[in-house]
Amino acid sequence: MKPEDQESTNVATLDPGPDKIIGPGHDYGTVTDEISGVVLRPFLKTPPQMFIGFAIAFILVNLLMVAVTWLFVRGVGVWGITMPVAWGFAIVNFVWWIGIGHAGTLISAILLLLKQDWRTSINRFAEAMTLFAVACAGMFPVLHLGRPWLAYWLLPYPNTMWLWPQPRSPLIWDVFAVSTYATVSIIFWFTGLIPDLATMRDKAGNATTRKIFGVLALGWRGSAKHWARYQKAYLLLAGLSTPLVISVHSVVSFDFAVAILPGWHTTIFPPYFVAGAIYSGFAMVLTLAIPVRRWYHLEDLITMRHIECMSKVMLGTGLIVAYGYAMEAFMAWYSGGQFERYAFVNRMWEGGYWWTYWILILCNIAIPQLLWSRRVRMSIPAVFVIALIVNVGMWLERFVIVVTSLTRDFVPSSWGTYYPTIWDWSTYLGTIGVFLCLMFLFIRGLPAISIFEMREVVHHNAESEHAHRD
Amino acid sequence: MTKDSPQYWRSLEELAQTEEFRAFVEDEFPNRTPDWNDPTSRRRFLTLMGASIALAGASACTVQPKEMIVPYVRQPEEFIPGRPLFYATSVSTAGIATGLLVESHEGRPTKIEGNPLHPSSLGATDATMQASVLTLYDPDRSQTVTRNGNISGWGSFITALTEARDAAGLKQGAGFRLLTGTVTSPTLAAQIQDFLAGFPAAKWHRYEPCGRHSVRAGAVAAFGQPFNTIYRFDRAAVIVSLDADFLGPSMPGNLRYVRDYSDRRRAAAENATSPPPRLYVAEGTPSITGGMAEHKFRMRTSEVEAFAASLAQELQSPSSESSPDVRALAQDLSAHRGAAIVVAGDHQPSNVHVIAHAINQMLGNTGKTVVYTDPVEAGPIDEVASLTELVNDMRSGEVETLLMLGGNPVYDAPADLNFLQELKKVKTRAHLGLYSNETAAWCHWHIPEAHYLEAWSDARAYDGSASIVQPLIAPLYGGKTPHELMNALTNQADRSSHDTVRDFWRTQHPAQDFDEFWQISLHDGLIAGTTFIEKIPPAVRPAALSVARVTGLEIVFRPDPSVGDGSLSNNAWLQEMPKPQNKMTWDNAVWISPTSAQKYGVTTGDVIEIAFEGRKVDGPVWILPGHADESLTVHFGYGRTRAGKVANAIGFSAYALRTTAAIWHGSGAAFTRKSSGYPFATTQHTQTMEERDPFRAATFDEYHQNPEFANPEDKHVSPETTLFPMWGYEAHKWGMSIDLTACIGCQACTIACQSENNIPVVGKAEVAKGRHMNWLRVDRYYEGSLDDPQVSYQPVPCMHCENALCELVCPVAATVHSAEGLNEMVYNRCVGTRYCSNNCPYKVRRFNFFLYADWDTQSLFGARNPDVSVRSRGVMEKCSYCVQRINTAKIESEKQDRPLADGEIVTACQQVCPAQAIVFGDLNDPNSRVSKLKRQQRNYGLLEELNSRPRTTYLARLRNPNPELEKG
Secondary structure (H helix, E strand, O other), rough: OOOOOOHHHOOOOOOOOOOOOOOOOHHHHHHHHHHHHHHHHHHOOOOOOHHHHHHHHHHHHHHHHHHHHHHHHHHHOOOOOOOOOOOOOHHHHHHHHHHHHHHHHHHHHHHHHOHHHHHEEEEEEHHHHHHHHHHHHHHHHHHHHOOHHHHHHHOOOOOOOOOOOOOOOOHHHHHHHHHHHHHHHHHHHHHHHHHHHHHHHHOOOHHHHHHHHHHHHHOOOHHHHHHHHHHHHHHHHHHHHHHHHHHHHOOOOHHOOOOOOOOOOOHHHHHHHHOOOOHHHHHHHHHHHHHHHHHHOOOOOOOHHHHHHHHHHHHHHHHHHHHHHHHHHHHHHHHEEEEEEEHHHHHHHOOHHHHHHHHHHHHHHHHHHHHHOHHHHHHHHHHHHHHHHHHHHHHHHHHHHHHHHHHHHOOOOHOOOOOOOHHHHHHHHHHHHHHHHHHHHHHHHOOOOHHHHHHHHHHHHEEEEEEHHH | OOOOOOOOOOHHHHHOOHHHHHHHHHHHHOOOOHHHHHHHHHHHHHHHHHHHHHEEEHOOOOOOOOOOOOEEEOHHHHHHOOOOOOOOEEEEEEOOEEHHHHHHOHHHHHHHHEEEOOOOOOOOHHHHHHHHHHHHOOOOOOOOOOOOOOOOOOHHHHHHHHHHHHHOOOOOOEEEEEEOOOOOHHHHHHHHHHHHHHHHOOOEEOOOOOOHHHHHHHHHHHHOOEEEEEEOOOOOEEEEEEEOOOOOOOOOOOOHHHHHHHHHHHHHHHHHOOOOOOEEEEOOOOOOHHHHEEEEEEOOOOHHHHHHHHHHHHHHOOOOOOOHHHHHHHHHHHHOOEEEEEEEOOOOOHHHHHHHHHHHHHOOOOOEEEEEEEEEEOOOOOHHHHHHHHHHHHOOOOOOOOEEEEOOOOHHHHHOOHHHHHHHHOOOOEEEOOOOOOOHHHOOOOEEEOOOOOOOOOEEOOOOOOEEEOOOOOOOOOOOOOHHHHHOOOOOOOHHHHHHHHHHHHOOOOOOOOHHHHHHHHHOOOOOOOOOEEEEOOOOOOOOOOOOOOOOOOEEEEOOOOEOOOOOOOHHHHOOOOOOOOOOEOOOOOOHHHHHHHHHHHOOEEEEEEEEEEEEEEEEHHHHHOOOOOOOEEEOOHHHHHOOOOOOOOOOHHHHHOOOOOOOOOEEEEEEEOOOOOOEEEEEOOOEEEOOOOOEEEHHHHHHHHOOOOOHHOOOOOOOOOOOOOOOOOOOOEEEEEEEOOOOOHHHHHHHHHOOOOOOOHEEEEEEEOOOOOOOOOEEEEEOOOOOOOEEEEEEEEOOOOHHHHHHHHHOEEEOOOOOOOEEEOOHHOOOOOOOHHHOOOOOEOOOOOOOOOOOOOOHHHOOOOOOOOOOOOOEEEOOOOOOHHHHHHHHHHOOOOOOOOOHHHHOHHHOOOOOOOOEEOOOOOOOOOHHHOOOOEEEEOOHHHHOOOOOOEEEEEEOOHHHHHHO
C-alpha cells in the first residue's frame, strides 16, 4: 500500500459517528499511513483547495507587509486611532488572537490531565494554531507603539542608566505573560512532535526529507527509556501549561480591568476573558478542522464525536461569557455609579456603536444556543457556520470593550469617535493571512494529527475490545 | 639662519624672519604666511577669529538690529547665552497699540508677553498677539521687492517712486494717492502731514476693513466731534452691552476691560460685601461677552437699535407698555446711576452709539464709568467714504500713483466698490505689505514690509498712551517700514525708521534730558505723559431714529474670532485655534440659529449659496445655539487666494458680499442649499455636560447661602482611601487654581501655551480626526434651551494628579511624578503605548501620531522656545506646568540663596490671561495666592471622586442674575 494513494487504503475514510473517536478497522499501520500520508505525498498531489487557500493567505501576507511598511514610514497615525480612542484595531486584534490561542493549550494541557481521549486527534492541530495565533497576537503590541523600534524597552534588560520597566503597568505583566505563554507553547508543541518526527524520518521517501526530519527528531529511537522519560516530560509540560491557560488571558484582561475607564474597570474581567478566550479558541479550531478534515479525508480520525465535543465546549464557555455580559450590565446598574451606568447606556443604546453590541450579543449568545440541539451539533455545515459567527462575535466583543468604552469616558467635552482606516483593515487581514499561511504550511509539512497518540487510541480500543470479548 | 636675523628673538614675528620658520609656516599653514608677516592684517585676522568664535557662541546665526535697543528687565551687559532678555515694544491691532514685553533668546524673539506697565495690557495679551511671533518667522512672507512680479530692488523702487512723485509734483501732487489703514502712529502721521504739506493736491485715504467706522460716526453724530470713548468697568455695577463684544479681541482696550471687569467679579466672589457687576447683553451673534452675560437678550443684530431706543425711552419715561426685559433693565440702570455703563458695539450703526452716549449722559455715567478723550487715531475721517472717494477717483482716471502702506483692499474692500476693476486704471501702483497678497498681485511694485518685531515705529493705545515699537531682530527679509517709504517720498531715503521715530519724539520732548527720556520710554514701553486727558463732551444731540423695521433674512458681517479681518490668515496657530463659540478650526462658516436652520431645512455641513445685493458666495452652514433667528453671520478672514501656504483656498470670503451700505449687517439676504456633508474640523463634539458636573456654577446669593455648593458630599474621597502613606512634598508642592468666575473663554491661554511649549500644528484633516495637540483646551458647554443656552467655558490643562492614573499604567516609566508634585513626561523614554491617555480621565494628553513638529522649515525654528524639547513622532505630550519656568526661577533663587517668592513662577497660560483667572504657585506656602484661592469654599477638583487628587482645581463660576428677570 502506498501511503500517498488514498484509494488503496483498505480502511474506509468514513466518519464512524458521534460515539467513536476513530473510524473502524484502523490498526497502527493505517493510522500512521493516513496521517503521514498527508505530509509525504508528492507536492502535486496536495489537494487543490490547499493551493487556493495558500495563495489567498499569501496575498494577505503581502498586504500585511505593505501595511506595516507604510505604518513604519509614517507612524501610527495611518490608523484610525485618535484622542480619546488611543487604542483601536491593534489592541482588539491582539486580544482576539491571544484568545484564539487558548483552545490549543486547553486541549493539549487541561484535557490531557483530565484524560479526555477525544482530544488526541485535534491536539497537535490546536497547539499549532495556538502558536500561530500567539505569533499574530505578538505583532500587534509592537506595531501599535508610537516608536516601535524601542519596543525592547519593555523588557527588563540591564543598562547603564539603571532604567527598568515600570512594574505596576499591566502592559509589563502582558510582556511576561505572553512571552512565557509563547515559550511554553512552542516547547510543548515541539516535545509532542518528537516521536512523530521520528516516524516521519523513518517513513520519508527521499534523503533530504529524511535528513530534515532526522535533525528535528533529535535522535528519537522509540526505546522504552525514551518513552518513559518522554511521558514524564510531557506530563510536566502539561502541568506547566495548565496555569497559563488561566493566567495569560487574565493578565490580558488586566490591561483593561486595572484602568479606570468605565467599561474597562471591571473585576469580572479575568474569568470572563478566559472563558471568552476558550470560546473563541474552540470556534477557531472548528473553523479550521472542518475544511481540513474534508480536504484530506480525515473524517475517520477527526470524527463527529470530536466535532460534537468541541461544540459542547463552545456552548459551555459561551454560557460563561453570557453570564459575564449579564454581570457587567448588572453591576453597572447595581453600582449606581454615574459613569459606569452611562458606559453601558452608551454601549447598548446611545453611542454610535450600539449596533456592534447587539451584533455581538447575537453572535456570541443568541445564535450559539442552537448548539443545545443535537441535530445542530451533528450538522457539519451548521457547526461550521456557528463557529465562524462566534469568531466574529468574539472579535466584536473586544471591539466593544476597547473602542466603545474609549469613545465616551468622563469629561463629555473630550468624547470622540473612531473610524478604522484601510490600514487598520489591511493589518488585521494581513495577520489572518499570516495565520492561515502558517497553518497551511504546518498541515502540509508536519503531521497535523499526533500519530503516536492515535496509535495509543488504537491500542486502547483493541484492549478494551479484547477485554469485552473476554 | 640668515645673517640679518636676530640671534635672540622675543617673539614669533622676529623668528619669522628665518627661512626655516617661513618654510615651516608655509608648510603648516599654506596661504596664511602673508598674514603672519604683515602685523596689521595678522592682528585683524586674530580679531576676526576671536570675534567670530564669540559670535558663534553668543548669537548663532541671527542678525541683530544695528540700533541700540533697551532690555526691559536686564541690562545688555548681561547678555548671556541661554538666558532670555525681555524688551518692551508694542503691537498694533487695526492701528490701536497694546504694550508688549517680548522674550528674546540670543537675539531671536520667541515669546510675546503683555507689558504690565502698559495701560491696555497690564501684562495680558490676546491669542492674536501671542501668535504674531509665528507670523514673523512665516516662510510665506514676502521676501523681495518685486516689479510686475519679477524680483527687483529697493533702489529701483525708490527711483520709480521718486519719478512718480515728481511727475505728480508738477501738479501740486494731484494724482498721487496714499492709502493706509487707521494710523495712530504720531511719527507716521507727522511724516504724512509733512508730505501732504509739500504736495497739497495729493490725498491720503484711510481704510481699515474692520475699523471702528460706526464708533467714529456715532461720536461725531452725538457730539459733533469724533471723541474717543473709554469705559471703566472697574467702576461699573451694571453693564448693558448693545451688541458690544468688549471682552472679545475686536474692541480696542478689550484686555484692560477684561481685567477691570473680572477684577470686580473676583473681588465679589472673595468678599461678600463687594457687589458683583451684572452684565446684560443684547446681541444676535454669540460673542465672548454674550457668554459672560447674566442676561442675554437674543435678537437680530438689526433689532439692537430698536431695543436701545426702547431702553432710552423707558429710562426717560417709564411706561408699562415696554417689555419686561427693558423695564427690568431700565430699573437696574436707574438704580445704579453713575455706576452703570451702556456700551454700544463697534459693529452697530452710529445711531446705537448716539443712544448709548445719550443714556450714559442721562444716567450721569459720563466722567465716572464712561470717559471721553480726543480721538486716538491721527486725522479721523469716515474711512468708508475715504475709500469710496479713492475708488471714484480711480474710476475717473484722476489717480496716477497709488501707494498703499499695508492693507489688502483687493481682498477686503466692500464688494460694491469693485476696487480691483478700478485699481487697474491707476498708472503706478505700489504696495507695502508683510505678504505678497491679493493686492500686491495687481500692483506694479510690491515692497516687503518689516514685521513689528523688526521695525521701529510708534503707536497709540486705546486711551491715547503712546509707546515705541522697538525691533528685536533685524528684518529677516529686508522688510521696510512705512516710515522709510514716507522718508523716500520726502527725499530722505537714507534716513532710518529709528532716526525718524527718535527725531519725532525729540520734537515732542525737546528738553536736555532727551536721551534719558528716550531710554525710559523704550524701557517702559510707554511714553510718559502721553495718555490723553479726559474731555467733557457736549450734550448729546438726539439721534434720528430709523423707524423702519427691518424685514427679511439678515446677514451679519464679523471679523473672524480667530484670524480677524484676514491679515493674519496665514498664521497656523490661529487657524488651528478652536473658535470660542463653536470650537471649529481651519474654516469659517455661515452661522445660523437652530430654529432658522429647521425653518430653512439646512443643517450643519450643508453648503449654501448666499445671495446678497446681487452677489453670491458659497459657504457651509453651522447651526449655532444662541444665534438670533432669521439671521446669518459670516466671518471675514477666509477665502484668501494669495495669503500663503497655510490659508490659501480655505473657507469662503465674506468680503465678497459686504457692501458700503451694509458694512456690518444688512437685510434681504437669501440662500439656497447646494450640497451637504461639508467636513468641519472641531475639537469638541459633545456640547452639553451630559448630566455631569465638570463645570459648577451658582449665583452669588446661592454661594453665600450655601458656600459648599461646589463640593457635594458624594464627591468627597477621604485621604485615608489608600493603604499607603501620602507623599510628603517637603520642598514645594505646585498647584494651580482656575477661576471660572473670571474666565471669559477667549483661548489666549491655548495659544500662549502653544508658543511657550513648541506645540505643533497638525492641520485640518488631523484635527477632524481628533488629533489636535493643544495642551490646554478650553471646553465649552451649553446648558438650557437649544435656542438660547447658557454658555460655560472651562480651561482644562493637565491636572497633575497626586494619584496620577497615567503614571500607574506606563510600562516604561515615561510619565513619572516629581518630588514637587509635577506629573512629568519624559519624552526620551516614551515608546508610545498611549495607555496613559486611555487612563487619563481628563483626556489632557496629546499624542504625536505622525511627525507633527516641522523639522524642515528652517525659518520656523526661530519661533521655538529653546527651553522646551521639540517632540518627535510617536511620543505622548501634555501640560508640564511650564516646568522650564519653574526650574529657571528655582535656579535663580538658589543662586541668590533666597527662598522662591510667591508669584515668581508664572506659567504661560497664567501670564497671558487678561482675566487673571489662572494662578499658579506653591501649595506648601499657606500665604501663596494659590493656597488662599484653594481655601475658598467654591474650590473644587474635576472628577475628585475618582481619588486622583488633582493639583489643578477650579473656583466655581458665580453669576449675578437680576432677580426680576430670573423670576420671569
